[in-house]
Amino acid sequence: MPWIGTQGGDLAARPAHRDWLMTQACDLIGFFRRGALNPSGGFFALDDAGGPLPASGPGGPVRHLHETTRMVHCFAIAHLLGLPGSDRMIGHGMAFLRQRHRDRAQGGWFWSVDDAGPVDATKQAYGHAFVLLAASSAKVVGHPDADALIEDATAILNQRFWDEAAGATTEEYGADWQPLGSYRGQNSNMHLTEALMAAYEATAEPDYLRKAERIAGLIIDRHARSLGWRVAEHFRADWSVDRDYAGDPMFRPAGTTPGHALEWSRLLIQLWELGGRRLSWLPDAARNLFLHTCDIGWDRETGGFYYTLDWNDRPDRADRYWWPCAEGIAAAAVLRQTGGDARFEAWYRRIWDFTASHLIDTERGGWFPELDGDLRPISAVFRGKPDLYHALQACLIPLLPADGSITRGLSRA
Secondary structure (H helix, E strand, O other): OOOOOOOOOOHHHOHHHHHHHHHHHHHHHHHHHHHOEOOOOOEOOEOOOOOEOOOOOOOOOOEEHHHHHHHHHHHHHHHHHOOOOHHHHHHHHHHHHHHHHEOOOOOOEOOEEEOOEEEEOOEEHHHHHHHHHHHHHHHHOOOOOHHHHHHHHHHHHHHHHEEOOOOEEOOEEOOOOOEOOOOEEHHHHHHHHHHHHHHHHHHOOHHHHHHHHHHHHHHHHHHHHHOOOOOOOEEOOOOOEOOOOOOOOOOOOOOEOHHHHHHHHHHHHHHHHHOOOOOOHHHHHHHHHHHHHHHHHEOOOOOOEEEEEOOOOOEEEEEEEHHHHHHHHHHHHHHHHHHOOHHHHHHHHHHHHHHHHHHEOOOOOOEOOEEOOOOOEOOOOOOOEOOOHHHHHHHHHHHOOOOOOHHHHHHHO
16 A cells, blocks of 8 residues: 555644645635526536536436535535625525425425426435435524425425334335335435434434434444445345345445445444434444445555445446545544544545545646546546535535534534
């Protein structure tokens, strides 16, 4: 593995590094604020230079639910940082959620829409989790529609998605709420855990925390622990692991996804703190997930996390995506605060070094979303600069205490 320096103690405590992180965060926010607002509603997907990607159909640009909601969440963070122009972006996104993504006839939110109406009218747990996250973040910054959106999202999640017997969410429905298959997914449940914690922080309603703890218990304490700290992605209706499943390469790839194990390791620490450090299994699981994933998921020759592994821990999709590095940075920063293990500091430095060298586009702005095996930017799955959420959080989480979300940390600062 290439050498990485560790002199100087806790890097995240050094003033120059903290200034660098805040500069990176502000640059990312500026890149998306300049080009993303669509005057027709919602937000443009951005090309490599930060301009709108061309529309692919006659109905204009397609806007996906997770993208709209993540922009609301990110610009709530920008508001808390004190960056002018953020409120316009929050209001613009909140209006689009209410007016265009929302199914006024049958409830819930469409997965994607364009200027003509729904493009994909399915109701997906993944997207609905982000509605709750956006609503919770909007409440932290005082948006007038936030309480109603939290109430609406909570009711839909409870009535349509939540499976109390399993302690997790079901997955996907048609516009008329007819189930679409028996698939159960880890990814939607992980992000629902994140959203439930944000809702708990915003409202102090204990049922949100209870549900988050139940999901973590199922996905991590039951399954990941028994699989040697591998996070299973795909499940059957009875929550048995489906090792043979292979679906959408963006949201449901085959095998295991190291980035999700890293993301879970951070979320488990937040959950432990929010629950008053009551569940003693959480920090140990977080450490095991992180260290095992770095051991099997990091390319020791050239760096970066493989996107997916097979069940024998061999690279399945060896391309490097930006978001596993972002999640690894955030997880290492949080774990560094909880135990003082020098390995977390070394990994924090190592992942940032790779990210700064290969993923940050210093010429045009934003981060390259994917690299090939030779670390060259490619567009195999993603087009342009598709996301603010992961990169922004990687820059800000190291600056804040490990006891809650970014919005909680910034609102207390």
